[in-house]
Amino acid sequence: MTKPLASLTDFDLHKRDFGPEFIWGVSTAAYQIEGAHDSNDKGESIWDRFTLNTKNIHLGQNGQKACDFYNRYKEDILLMRSMNIRHFRFSLSWSRIMPDGQGTLSTAGIDFYNRVIDFCLACGITPWVTLYHWDLPQALEEKGGWTNRDILNWFETYAIHCGQLFGDRVKHWMVLNEPMVFTGAGYFLGAHAPGKKGLSNFLPSVHHATLCQALGGRALRKVVENACIGTTFSCSQISPYSSRKRDIKAAKKADALLNRLFIEPSLGLGYPSKDLKVLKRLAKYQKPGDEKNMVFDFDFIGIQNYTREVIKYSFTVPYLRSKLVHATKRKVPTTLMDWEVYPKSIHTMISKYNAYEGINKLIITENGAAFEDKVVHGEVDDRLRLSYLQAYIKEVYRAKKEGLRLDGYFVWTFTDNFEWAEGYRPRFGLVYNDFDTQKRIVKSSGKWYKEFLVDP
Numbered sequence: 001m002t003k004p005l006a007s008l009t010d011f012d013l014h015k016r017d018f019g020p021e022f023i024w025g026v027s028t029a030a031y032q033i034e035g036a037h038d039s040n041d042k043g044e045s046i047w048d049r050f051t052l053n054t055k056n057i058h059l060g061q062n063g064q065k066a067c068d069f070y071n072r073y074k075e076d077i078l079l080m081r082s083m084n085i086r087h088f089r090f091s092l093s094w095s096r097i098m099p100d101g102q103g104t105l106s107t108a109g110i111d112f113y114n115r116v117i118d119f120c121l122a123c124g125i126t127p128w129v130t131l132y133h134w135d136l137p138q139a140l141e142e143k144g145g146w147t148n149r150d151i152l153n154w155f156e157t158y159a160i161h162c163g164q165l166f167g168d169r170v171k172h173w174m175v176l177n178e179p180m181v182f183t184g185a186g187y188f189l190g191a192h193a194p195g196k197k198g199l200s201n202f203l204p205s206v207h208h209a210t211l212c213q214a215l216g217g218r219a220l221r222k223v224v225e226n227a228c229i230g231t232t233f234s235c236s237q238i239s240p241y242s243s244r245k246r247d248i249k250a251a252k253k254a255d256a257l258l259n260r261l262f263i264e265p266s267l268g269l270g271y272p273s274k275d276l277k278v279l280k281r282l283a284k285y286q287k288p289g290d291e292k293n294m295v296f297d298f299d300f301i302g303i304q305n306y307t308r309e310v311i312k313y314s315f316t317v318p319y320l321r322s323k324l325v326h327a328t329k330r331k332v333p334t335t336l337m338d339w340e341v342y343p344k345s346i347h348t349m350i351s352k353y354n355a356y357e358g359i360n361k362l363i364i365t366e367n368g369a370a371f372e373d374k375v376v377h378g379e380v381d382d383r384l385r386l387s388y389l390q391a392y393i394k395e396v397y398r399a400k401k402e403g404l405r406l407d408g409y410f411v412w413t414f415t416d417n418f419e420w421a422e423g424y425r426p427r428f429g430l431v432y433n434d435f436d437t438q439k440r441i442v443k444s445s446g447k448w449y450k451e452f453l454v455d456p
Helices: 046-050 069-082 107-122 151-166 179-187 199-223 245-260 277-285 344-354 383-401 444-452
Strands: 023-027 087-091 126-132 172-177 228-234 237-240 300-304 308-313 322-324 362-366 408-412 431-434 439-442
Touching: 023 362, 069 107, 069 439, 087 408, 107 126, 107 151, 126 151, 126 199, 151 199, 172 179, 172 199, 179 199, 179 228, 179 245, 199 228, 199 277, 228 362, 237 245, 237 344, 245 308, 245 322, 300 344, 308 344, 344 362, 344 383, 383 408, 383 444, 439 444
Parallel strands: 023 087, 023 408, 087 126, 126 172, 172 228, 228 300, 237 308, 300 362, 362 408
Antiparallel strands: 308 322, 431 439
8 A cells, every 4th residue: 555645735737727727537348347247139249259258357257247337327427417527438339239249230239329429518518439449349359359350340430430429429539548568468378358378369469459540530520510530548657677688678678568569550650569579570461552541540559548657688588588677566655556656757647648649638547546445434535645645736737838749537436346366455446335235435536536637
């Protein structure tokens, strides 16, 4: 556990300090909040299947019910409005809209998202929709999923349908959420759905995801009038463990993998194989025209930062020859995820992405922290999270004041939810959720965010 970074009274910033056009919101994801995993004709997703093996998830938990947002969306959106939150990022469940991932559309699934979108707009909340936040239809996974080049056709069809169905009201879109995570954890490490491992799965999934992020952008551009289209990347400041050359080189490799692998192809720079030689093997999966088709002029790039990683050389780690030095071993302040609390990391990543030519706008689409939250006399005093958010937002302001491009900030997340392989243990929410009763309690951090978002 960590301590508050500073006295909470030290925070003297206001929403107006960031300018009238700066966007403030919250982010969520379908599988993590919706529940209703088999309602009506919804198809099975890879996370529905992955969580059936209880060994894959903390305490054998799953997202079958999660926050029951499917049935409680009005309650949550009204709570959002009462907290002065006017921008809501959520994802669409591919298998809720297209149960088998292709072909037949689900009227019930489409109706659900129409209701959510319409209610957001009625409440004065702008919907920001993510096309893909990790829950691939299981029917497509059985055909190879992201390792099958046919996913280009499957994904394009899905994107077009979503744009046609919802684009008359939804103008802010994100194509993929953190492709490095769903390819790395899902197709290399096997720690996330669908649980595949090895380079033979990872490399084709990387290339096909890279193509799909651009393809999805082009599909939306065709069918959504006045669309603002982006995509999101996980990113962490990478620091070498020491000043030794081999640690510096190891950190550079890790940076190429974790921070550069997907953004650079989209900007026409190709894969960063010069700094990570194993990426040259991606050539096996490339076809004529692919390099051009990996490029798309996104209206904005979303970056998602929580921490920094310290990297040291390791001969035993294949391909990278580098490994993480975990935060607890370094005896630094950490969150419940064993992520270092290091506010300067968000400034570092804003600077790093500002250095790229071709990025039109930059938005922090996720930032937040998990801690041990407890209900005491009906209240949740999460001063560690509050301290974390204020410290990171100070760094966001510093970047703005320095003239770096930055146009918005979304907290991860609104309510506590199902946190993938970690189950329900890590609580990231501004709002506490009792998963037995589904009772919501606005935490101290949520009350602060509400006051911060009051218009001057």
